[in-house]
Amino acid sequence: MSLAVQTDSGGQRPPRRWSLLRWASLLRWAPLQLAALVIVLVACLPAVEPPALDLPPGAVDIGQIGDAGTKTTTNDVTVAPGAKGEVVGSSTAAAMTLSSGGLTLRIDNPQGGDFSGAVTLLLVVTALALAPAFLMMMTCFTRIIIVLGFLRRALGTQTLPPNQVMLGLALFLSLFIMAPTLRQLNDEALQPWTRKEISQAVALERAERGIKAFMLKNTRKADLATFIRLSGAQRPRTAEDVQLLTLVPAFATSELKTAFQMGFVIFLPFLVIDLVVSAVLMAMGMMMLPPVVISMPFKLLLFVLVDGWTLLVSGLVASYR
Numbered sequence: 001m002s003l004a005v006q007t008d009s010g011g012q013r014p015p016r017r018w019s020l021l022r023w024a025s026l027l028r029w030a031p032l033q034l035a036a037l038v039i040v041l042v043a044c045l046p047a048v049e050p051p052a053l054d055l056p057p058g059a060v061d062i063g064q065i066g067d068a069g070t071k072t073t074t075n076d077v078t079v080a081p082g083a084k085g086e087v088v089g090s091s092t093a094a095a096m097t098l099s100s101g102g103l104t105l106r107i108d109n110p111q112g113g114d115f116s117g118a119v120t121l122l123l124v125v126t127a128l129a130l131a132p133a134f135l136m137m138m139t140c141f142t143r144i145i146i147v148l149g150f151l152r153r154a155l156g157t158q159t160l161p162p163n164q165v166m167l168g169l170a171l172f173l174s175l176f177i178m179a180p181t182l183r184q185l186n187d188e189a190l191q192p193w194t195r196k197e198i199s200q201a202v203a204l205e206r207a208e209r210g211i212k213a214f215m216l217k218n219t220r221k222a223d224l225a226t227f228i229r230l231s232g233a234q235r236p237r238t239a240e241d242v243q244l245l246t247l248v249p250a251f252a253t254s255e256l257k258t259a260f261q262m263g264f265v266i267f268l269p270f271l272v273i274d275l276v277v278s279a280v281l282m283a284m285g286m287m288m289l290p291p292v293v294i295s296m297p298f299k300l301l302l303f304v305l306v307d308g309w310t311l312l313v314s315g316l317v318a319s320y321r
Helices: 020-044 117-129 131-137 141-155 163-177 179-194 200-217 221-231 244-283 291-305 308-318
Strands: 085-089 094-098 103-106
Touching: 117 131, 131 141, 131 244, 141 163, 141 244, 141 291, 141 308, 163 179, 163 308, 179 200, 200 244, 221 244, 244 291, 244 308, 291 308
Parallel strands: none
Antiparallel strands: 085 094, 094 103
16 A cells, blocks of 8 residues: 655655554554453443343342341342242342252251351351461371481482371371371261351361360470560460460471470481591592492481481370370
């Protein structure tokens, strides 16, 4: 495409050609212009009101359910095509029953003792999201994984055992050590709640009491006193009065301290082997040979001869009994 423009002097300007760069600049803004056009068209469309439900005589409107003291507003209720809906109102609960499929939508909790289904689902999802933090901060998992890490560093095996093996071993050792506590939680909290003998609040209270008993048994008094002082709260009269938010960091700090102490004990014999090997290599004039290459086989030999895995696992389990 070319354009010739007549000038005032009678001559013609040279034709201007649409370059590829100019076409690219126009196409760059084309999606934005198209999106703006679609938004304007959607905004200009007339609003369509949803069809109203045919309520039987005596039923309550779906928009306002409840009495004057308890008012529940519901929105976005979808009814299957051809189904007859019925909305029943009361002061404590509201439900919509579909006659075609026998589906009941519970908007509020009729009992009042347990949470509604939506709240229970929200609590379960939240618990699953926080499960790694609970596992590390409220169980013996932290101590075990740190001790296993110290053992791997002391042996000098770098990536052996692999991280997956160490995590799996730490997880199942934690379940083994906490089996009495988990059994107590199952017998006192979970099973009575599943049989509808106690409410969710009572079950959570019993579960908290059981896990607090485990953490108090394995927390140093000095660490617990430090966090009680830092919290600024009054000194609790009994161990059951200690707040969970105060007990968890005290327990985690105590676990870290114990794990580092056990790691120091693990490092000592292997450190002696490193010193002996280094001294021998220096005496032989083999300074260019890395001591780790020579000392690692002797470390593995010592660890296997003394049955190191059995001693380590037995020590970890005995530290909680």
